[in-house]
Amino acid sequence: MSANSRLTIAAHALAWIGHYQRLGHEVATSEQIASSANTNPVVIRRLLGDLRRAGLVESRRGAGAGWSLARELESMTLLDVYEAVETGPLFAMHRAAPDQGCVVGHGIQPAMQGIYDGIEDILRRELADVTLENVLRDVLAVSR
Amino acid sequence: MSANSRLTIAAHALAWIGHYQRLGHEVATSEQIASSANTNPVVIRRLLGDLRRAGLVESRRGAGAGWSLARELESMTLLDVYEAVETGPLFAMHRAAPDQGCVVGHGIQPAMQGIYDGIEDILRRELADVTLENVLRDVLAVSR
DNA sequence: ATCAGTCGTAACAACTAACGTTGCGACTGC
DNA sequence: GCAGTCGCAACGTTAGTTGTTACGACTGAT
Numbered sequence: 001m002s003a004n005s006r007l008t009i010a011a012h013a014l015a016w017i018g019h020y021q022r023l024g025h026e027v028a029t030s031e032q033i034a035s036s037a038n039t040n041p042v043v044i045r046r047l048l049g050d051l052r053r054a055g056l057v058e059s060r061r062g063a064g065a066g067w068s069l070a071r072e073l074e075s076m077t078l079l080d081v082y083e084a085v086e087t088g089p090l091f092a093m094h095r096a097a098p099d100q101g102c103v104v105g106h107g108i109q110p111a112m113q114g115i116y117d118g119i120e121d122i123l124r125r126e127l128a129d130v131t132l133e134n135v136l137r138d139v140l141a142v143s144r
Numbered sequence: 145m146s147a148n149s150r151l152t153i154a155a156h157a158l159a160w161i162g163h164y165q166r167l168g169h170e171v172a173t174s175e176q177i178a179s180s181a182n183t184n185p186v187v188i189r190r191l192l193g194d195l196r197r198a199g200l201v202e203s204r205r206g207a208g209a210g211w212s213l214a215r216e217l218e219s220m221t222l223l224d225v226y227e228a229v230e231t232g233p234l235f236a237m238h239r240a241a242p243d244q245g246c247v248v249g250h251g252i253q254p255a256m257q258g259i260y261d262g263i264e265d266i267l268r269r270e271l272a273d274v275t276l277e278n279v280l281r282d283v284l285a286v287s288r
Numbered sequence: 289a290t291c292a293g294t295c296g297t298a299a300c301a302a303c304t305a306a307c308g309t310t311g312c313g314a315c316t317g318c
Numbered sequence: 319g320c321a322g323t324c325g326c327a328a329c330g331t332t333a334g335t336t337g338t339t340a341c342g343a344c345t346g347a348t
Binding site: 002004006032039040042043046058061062063064065 | 300305306307308309314315316317318
């Protein structure tokens with residue numbers, strides 16, 4: 001499909017900030033998170049920027065700057081993250097419009113769109129069932 | 145996400161062949177299908193080649209050649225098509241492995257993989273619920 | 289036996305998205 | 319004023335998707 005890793009990295013960042021804050025720290029830097037996720041700080045800032053626009057995190061500038069959670073991990077779901085960082089549908093339609101003079105060409109897009117909409121609804125419902133608190137718990141469970 | 149249109153085009157092709165055969169024709173050519181889908185015959189042949197390997201269609205070579213269904217549309221589901229034409233997961237992990245010396249970096253991949261596996265199972269179940277007969281019925285319903 | 293029509297497949301071009309990287313201005317606690 | 323960090327633009331690299339051309343292989347019809 002050529003899936004991207006945005007949801008994964010964003011969840012990683014949120015779990016990292018949440019965990020770090022529970023250790024008593026106020027803010028986390030993009031540099032620290034990038035080091036844990038093995039990527040570039042700018043990639044992290046871009047993703048966290050999306051999450052900030054969605055109201056999931058806050059950023060502080062200047063000296064002693066960094067990122068903190070805007071809400072509890074319990075109140076964030078993977079759907080919140082997905083909608084913040086992911087745009088566009090799961091399945092694409094034809095690149096060029098099919099032949100409208102053909103019954104199949106004429107009806108295929110509405111038909112498939114209806115099916116895809118139903119599937120995306122179900123995907124959203126599943127993502128909404130997983131909180132970032134669940135994710136962090138699963139993450140920490142691996143080390144036990 | 146950068147979704148592709150393979151599932152859409154493959155379903156289009158199958159619906160087209162099924163419909164065409166019900167009009168009394170034996171085989172459909174990639175040229176005809178490409179014309180309806182507004183794409184290139186080679187693109188269609190590539191996709192139908194995948195479907196042939198999955199046992200959904202058959203091809204005949206030589207003069208009077210073309211494609212026909214290997215099974216009834218009722219017995220094919222979108223899951224069959226999806227598995228034939230789509231490779232790889234819905235969501236990607238980190239491009240480079242996260243820092244294994246960090247608790248979050250160490251636990252994030254197993255945690256997310258478990259979640260993603262569950263979601264893909266549900267996606268598959270939904271796709272398996274839609275037969276190509278359903279698709280063709282929906283397609284033709286648009287013109288009424 | 290030849291021919292015309294179609295598949296099968298390789299090769300390549302065009303386009304796009306994702307990701308990484310650099311650079312630098314803006315901001316702010318010390 | 320300075321050091322540390324964010325915000326953001328710009329660009330390069332890589333990879334995936336789709337379109338296109340080309341040509342050999344195959345086969346029914348004549």
